[in-house]
Amino acid sequence: MKVLIFIPYVGSHYGGTSKATKEFADTLSSLGANVDLITTDANGSDKLDVPLNKWIYQKSYRIRYFSCWHRHDFIVSLSLIYWLIKHIKDYDIVHTNTVFSPLVSLVHLLCQWRKIPYAVTPHGMLEPWALSYKAWKKRIYYNLLEKPALKKASVIQVIANAEASNVKKLGFRNLVVVPNGIHRQEFENLPKAEIFYEQFPETRNKTLLLFLGRIDPKKGLDLLAPAFGKIHKKFPQTHLVVAGPDSTGFLATVRRYFVQAGCLEAVTFTGMLTGKLKQEALVAADLYVAPSYSEGFSMSVLEGMASGLPCVITTGCNFPEAAQAQAAHIVDTNADEIANALIDYLSNPVQAQAMGDRARKLIFRNYTWERAAEKLVKVYQAIIDKKVLPEYQDFVPAKSGKEI
Known part of the structure; x- marks a missing residue:
């Protein structure tokens, strides 16, 4: 072939x-x-x-x-x-x-x-x-x-x-x-986050929220800025890491979003992270957030879940199966809903970690x-061979996270 x-x-x-x-x-x-x-x-x-x-x-x-x-x-x-x-x-x-x-x-x-x-x-x-x-x-x-x-x-x-x-x-x-x-072996033994902390020292000893993706209008950073502003007032120890390339010259606009939300000083823009440094960012993070308006099927969401992070993702990420498996919190493309879901995680760390554990198992088993x-x-x-195409449909998980 x-x-x-x-x-x-x-x-x-x-x-x-x-x-x-x-x-x-x-x-x-x-x-x-x-x-x-x-x-x-x-x-x-x-x-x-x-x-x-x-x-x-x-x-x-x-x-x-x-x-x-x-x-x-x-x-x-x-x-x-x-x-x-x-x-x-x-x-x-x-x-x-x-x-x-x-x-x-x-x-x-x-x-x-x-x-x-x-x-x-x-x-x-x-x-x-x-x-x-x-x-x-x-x-x-x-x-x-x-x-x-x-x-x-x-x-x-x-x-x-x-x-x-x-x-x-x-x-x-x-x-x-x-x-x-994802390649399961890349997420089974993740590194420590020391090099990430050395490169971005302002993130050390903070409760880190991670956005991993291109800085682009469709990625929902206009929603994330007011959501994080609300979160940071309630949890001053939080810090947001925006990790991704400025693919369309949109970074200046995004910075203004966070200035308007009153929280730019608690945001680190790392540029694109690859390889071990990206893995360390995933290890350093406490929560993962994808506020996108539209995705096919996000690679970075899979990486966040495979790293065992409690994830808040929007309906635009096209992953309702994660909610059915109780492996992620899925919300509408709305700043208040994003903020409330993240606040819920921050207020209930034990339940949040259980969500992250289910996410990791879900991705390892099925994606x-x-x-x-x-x-x-x-x-x-x-x-x-000019035969009928296989009738594939992505699996529909039970609430336990088991494949059916």
Whole structure:
């Protein structure tokens, strides 16, 4: 089985979508699929410092970078398209990632021309909030290019049951639910937090709330600021860590939110954290909060839960199963509700820790990359063999957290 995975960007600037795509490539390869990943050297306003137009071998797959012209998420790469015209016929299936991208649309057209089956993962970009953001531009693009391409896809991989429901409302039925995951071994023995405290000494001996994600309008930091202002007045020992890249130049606006809430002095902006330092931030934290308006299926939420943190997440995070398993507190996208849920945790630390323990077990049992890749391999094989797609649905947990 020869699989070509395409994503316009894999730079760290672009957050969880890039990480998820690379994790799928690696885990699919470990299961025996022959996987190549192609992308560009775009990375926000910068370029990745990588060799171009040559295969680079990763743990179990190959990646090839192409030069591009780009402005933020708008990316053009003629060299990538020329390479695809010549080589796309060498693959059994093509899997594209993200939508509303000219490069992705061109890949879909090439697949149709060469009669190569293709899978599409929107990564939450067909969610109601995402479609309403800059709506008039997206409406035109969607009707002209995106909708016809999605109709002709062999499968649309959605990453949450809630996302499946919303995509079905758009008229699509060729769906499978295959969620993101974590590598269990990365969270079984977490490090101590000393390096994190040394780098951010103002966080030492504080009750830390952690936000882990891009600084972007959809992430709900306009809700988190007044919520944390309310919390900090009641619990002066609390401190908020906002860990993530300023992907759209939104940081100055976010700082104003916290100034207006009267709590900027109790907030640390760390920039993007990776590797061991990110793990240490998760260890240092007492609570995790994701106030997002819209997600496909958040990688950082999975990481917070896998670290055993009591989590407050919004309905926009598309994870109602966590509430059903009593493994997270899910609230509406409302500052008061976010604040009240966090205050409840801070007022009841024993119950909060029990919630964190259930969260860790839930993620370890049901949301790993290995489990997700096993599902996706079966989907690919069904498409290649021209058989009916497996009827996957993300599990619905009982209140005990057991899988049923």
